[in-house]
Amino acid sequence: MTNFFFILLCLLFISSYSKAELYSEHYGEIELSSTIFLMDIEGDNRKNFLNSTKVEYNYLFEIDNLTGKLKINVKESYPESRQNLDFNEAYLDYSLENSNILIGNNIVFWGKNEFFNPVDIVNSKDFSLGLASGEKIGQTMFNIKRYLSSSELDFYILPSIANIYPKSQVRSQQTLNIKSENTYSEGAKKENLGIGLRWSGYIDEYDYGLTFYKGNTKDPALNISSNQLVPNYSEITQIGIELQATQGDFLHKGEFINRSNQYNLDGNIDDYYGFIVGTEHTLYGLFEKNWDLSNIIEYSYDSRGSKSHHSNQNDLFYGARLVLNDIDDTQYFISLQNDLDKGTRAITFSYESRFYSHFKGGIDLYVPLNLEKDYHQSSFKDENNIKIFSSYAF
Amino acid sequence: MKKIIITLTSILTLLCSQVFAQSAEEKGLDIIEKSIALDNGFVDSTVVGKMILKDKSGNESIRSFKNFIFEELDETLGDKSIIVFTEPRDVKGTSLLTHANIEPKDDDQWLYLPALKRVKRISSSNRTGKFVSSEFSYEDLSTDEPEDYNFLWLEEINCPADQSLQCHVIEATPKNKKSGYSKRVIYIDVFELRYQTVKFHNRRGDLEKELNFKSYQKYLDKFWRADILEMKNLQTGKSTNITWENYEFQTNLSINDFNPEKLAKMAR
Numbered sequence: 001m002t003n004f005f006f007i008l009l010c011l012l013f014i015s016s017y018s019k020a021e022l023y024s025e026h027y028g029e030i031e032l033s034s035t036i037f038l039m040d041i042e043g044d045n046r047k048n049f050l051n052s053t054k055v056e057y058n059y060l061f062e063i064d065n066l067t068g069k070l071k072i073n074v075k076e077s078y079p080e081s082r083q084n085l086d087f088n089e090a091y092l093d094y095s096l097e098n099s100n101i102l103i104g105n106n107i108v109f110w111g112k113n114e115f116f117n118p119v120d121i122v123n124s125k126d127f128s129l130g131l132a133s134g135e136k137i138g139q140t141m142f143n144i145k146r147y148l149s150s151s152e153l154d155f156y157i158l159p160s161i162a163n164i165y166p167k168s169q170v171r172s173q174q175t176l177n178i179k180s181e182n183t184y185s186e187g188a189k190k191e192n193l194g195i196g197l198r199w200s201g202y203i204d205e206y207d208y209g210l211t212f213y214k215g216n217t218k219d220p221a222l223n224i225s226s227n228q229l230v231p232n233y234s235e236i237t238q239i240g241i242e243l244q245a246t247q248g249d250f251l252h253k254g255e256f257i258n259r260s261n262q263y264n265l266d267g268n269i270d271d272y273y274g275f276i277v278g279t280e281h282t283l284y285g286l287f288e289k290n291w292d293l294s295n296i297i298e299y300s301y302d303s304r305g306s307k308s309h310h311s312n313q314n315d316l317f318y319g320a321r322l323v324l325n326d327i328d329d330t331q332y333f334i335s336l337q338n339d340l341d342k343g344t345r346a347i348t349f350s351y352e353s354r355f356y357s358h359f360k361g362g363i364d365l366y367v368p369l370n371l372e373k374d375y376h377q378s379s380f381k382d383e384n385n386i387k388i389f390s391s392y393a394f
Numbered sequence: 395m396k397k398i399i400i401t402l403t404s405i406l407t408l409l410c411s412q413v414f415a416q417s418a419e420e421k422g423l424d425i426i427e428k429s430i431a432l433d434n435g436f437v438d439s440t441v442v443g444k445m446i447l448k449d450k451s452g453n454e455s456i457r458s459f460k461n462f463i464f465e466e467l468d469e470t471l472g473d474k475s476i477i478v479f480t481e482p483r484d485v486k487g488t489s490l491l492t493h494a495n496i497e498p499k500d501d502d503q504w505l506y507l508p509a510l511k512r513v514k515r516i517s518s519s520n521r522t523g524k525f526v527s528s529e530f531s532y533e534d535l536s537t538d539e540p541e542d543y544n545f546l547w548l549e550e551i552n553c554p555a556d557q558s559l560q561c562h563v564i565e566a567t568p569k570n571k572k573s574g575y576s577k578r579v580i581y582i583d584v585f586e587l588r589y590q591t592v593k594f595h596n597r598r599g600d601l602e603k604e605l606n607f608k609s610y611q612k613y614l615d616k617f618w619r620a621d622i623l624e625m626k627n628l629q630t631g632k633s634t635n636i637t638w639e640n641y642e643f644q645t646n647l648s649i650n651d652f653n654p655e656k657l658a659k660m661a662r
Contacts, residue, residue, distance in 0.1 A: 109512040152655035207515050248519045284520040325527045327447045327455035393483030
């Protein structure tokens with residue numbers, strides 16, 4: 001209903017500004033994918049495949065200082081048989097000389113690192129295609145942005161939006177189903193208004209961000225009740241710092257957070273701090289060809305250790321991206337995540353390239369290694385999968 | 395007496411010609427500086443570019459983009475620019491912001507990734523890297539700053555790309571050791587001081603690429619811009635052509651529009 005009113009608001013503004021010069025455009029993408037899981041799950045009847053179709057449609061208009069954008073994502077998948085319609089972006093944005101006011105649904109990115117962004121907390125996630133495939137949901141917001149000389153200050157009011165979990169037993173999943181009804185405790189309420197603040201900018205070769213968030217967590221506890229997992233949201237406060245130093249071919253990055261009132265893995269409230277630090281380096285013109293190879297190494301830490309609610313509590317990440325710089329924009333990416341507590345690992349590989357002018361295709365591979373020993377990811381120990389996808393952009 | 399006066403006059407003439415004659419280096423630098431100076435005062439510009447990439451088999455790929463440039467009046471700083479891609483459609487909105495710096499300082503660059511709504515600072519130290527897989531490197535696309543090169547005037551001949559014009563031929567040797575070239579040979583037409591052709595020699599000294607500027611148009615009665623740039627890699631047979639359309643100048647762009655915080659907005 002909220003999204004309907006935003007669309008109506010857009011149309012009202014357009015009609016009232018009809019005498020001014022209107023610029024508009026529309027564009028989008030259709031993606032078909034098929035994921036095949038290579039191992040059965042013992043003891044239950046989960047399908048070993050997931051086929052999905054995603055359509056993304058964008059409509060943008062500009063009249064003088066007013067911009068409106070509508071981005072609709074429609075997803076249909078089997079065996080989930082769930083049709084998702086998400087207004088990822090549905091906003092009006094008014095520009096003043098050094099400020100911006102935005103009302104509506106939007107997606108925001110906070111952070112500097114590549115594998116994990118602990119400071120990135122504004123948007124909830126849609127896990128309907130599997131717990132390893134969370135995608136950001138549009139967050140309803142009132143956002144004021146003030147541009148300073150080499151920085152920007154953002155203030156947000158953020159109504160609470162819960163994560164979306166799979167309804168049936170779609171892989172990757174927990175052993176138990178996740179209930180669609182949420183519970184709220186420790187100061188959280190379904191109607192909570194969150195507050196976000198971010199000051200970001202650059203000084204010479206240094207980029208920085210200082211962030212603050214108070215509102216419902218985006219990482220609810222999953223409590224067992226009547227043979228189901230029930231999401232339980234608490235109200236958290238988080239302070240974050242993001243930094244990047246660019247030095248020649250090296251990019252040094254880090255994100256640091258301090259969060260209070262978050263449920264940990266045991267379902268207890270536990271204040272904590274965490275960080276991720278790392279370096280990215282690129283080699284150019286590999287083997288005297290046009291190939292560029294970027295190497296990324298990052299380390300993440302959570303002060304709660306094995307009681308962390310996420311799996312990046314003491315982990316080393318390595319990634320390598322090979323870009324061929326050909327006319328098809330072909331690239332390969334391989335990554336290794338290594339949990340230093342238990343020595344568990346997971347490997348990913350992806351390939352993508354363009355064919356013809358408007359089509360793209362690729363393969364993603366996920367290979368877990370000895371995850372049965374992992375506190376957080378043991379449910380995914382048999383989730384080896386290969387995903388083939390193709391997309392058409394219009 | 396008469397002989398003495400004639401002798402003294404000859405000596406004085408010879409001395410004056412020695413004092414005021416330009417060396418080939420000075421002449422080369424002077425012409426480049428004059429060519430660059432003719433472009434001063436454009437304030438800002440926007441243009442639509444269409445880039446056609448061809449591999450040696452003749453397969454083509456098209457990139458389209460908008461290019462915004464803000465003229466930096468401070469001589470210790472370079473111009474600022476934003477490139478916003480519009481085609482192929484899957485990269486629509488991807489944008490590159492560049493704050494050019496004077497050598498030896500690397501440019502500052504940020505990349506906007508619309509799928510993630512993320513602005514990411516990137517390394518710009520690799521000047522030899524190819525711009526979106528084209529035959530133009532980042533070095534090729536940056537503005538010539540006189541301080542970055544040693545110039546040597548070679549001769550005056552017919553311009554290779556347009557025989558009806560006369561060109562100064564100037565050799566430019568980069569001072570930056572990270573340059574991808576040992577030298578560039580620049581052909582500048584004598585009357586309007588416009589770049590007509592540039593020949594790029596790689597680090598081994600071999601002729602690697604040739605860039606021709608075609609279909610010059612004059613804007614605001616002062617600023618020459620070529621509608622077509624043709625870059626050919628003479629070693630691989632690949633080529634990239636850029637066609638510029640809809641040039642606009644003094645469009646009230648602000649220096650604040652060229653901050654990374656505004657990149658997502660400029661990319662719309």
